[in-house]
Amino acid sequence: MGLIRAVFDAAFRQGGARLKPVGPRWPLLLFHVDTGGCGGCGMELQALAAGPYDMQGAGFGFVPSPASADVLLVTGPLTRTMAPVLEAAWQAMPKPKGLICVGGCAVDGGIFPENYAVLGGLDRKATVDLHIPGCPPSPQQVLDGLCSLFGQRAQPAQNSQAAGSSSTSS
Numbered sequence: 748m749g750l751i752r753a754v755f756d757a758a759f760r761q762g763g764a765r766l767k768p769v770g771p772r773w774p775l776l777l778f779h780v781d782t783g784g785c786g787g788c789g790m791e792l793q794a795l796a797a798g799p800y801d802m803q804g805a806g807f808g809f810v811p812s813p814a815s816a817d818v819l820l821v822t823g824p825l826t827r828t829m830a831p832v833l834e835a836a837w838q839a840m841p842k843p844k845g846l847i848c849v850g851g852c853a854v855d856g857g858i859f860p861e862n863y864a865v866l867g868g869l870d871r872k873a874t875v876d877l878h879i880p881g882c883p884p885s886p887q888q889v890l891d892g893l894c895s896l897f898g899q900r901a902q903p904a905q906n907s908q909a910a911g912s913s914s915t916s917s
């Protein structure tokens with residue numbers, strides 16, 4: 748987690764992890780690329796952004812361009828079609844930058860075996876700063892994972908029924 752740690756350490760005031768980061772890295776800006784999954788993880792990320800999770804209050808926000816992103820969120824197994832897209836997004840991001848895998852497929856391919864079209868997960872292909880497990884992880888689990896980078900816990904969602912998972916989770 749070296750790169751992300753560098754971002755976070757630089758953004759924290761002295762005094763410990765109870766204080767929110769300040770400066771241009773606050774909120775931490777996320778860019779999402781689905782490299783070929785079933786879409787479930789991506790839908791959970793949409794629910795996180797639009798639902799009652801106070802993502803902004805926790806210090807995170809999605810951006811539509813990698814050029815303004817601090818962290819690349821990847822969902823799904825890496826397909827041959829999306830490999831150059833992922834590489835281009837990574838290269839477009841300013842340094843320092845971090846890489847987070849959301850869901851099992853992004854790390855090891857999950858339910859998608861390697862074949863002529865699928866290259867598998869990012870494990871052993873890239874330095875992954877954080878893996879948020881699940882198939883798919885719920886929005887609250889994604890937010891908990893992101894907050895763990897700060898050494899903090901996410902606040903529960905305003906609507907307790909939404910705290911466990913969005914309607915896309917089984």
Ligand code: SF4
Pocket residue numbers: 784785786787788789822823824849850851852853857858881882883
């Ligand atoms: S981890 Fe599960 S929900 Fe996410 S892309 Fe893979 S199969 Fe779909």
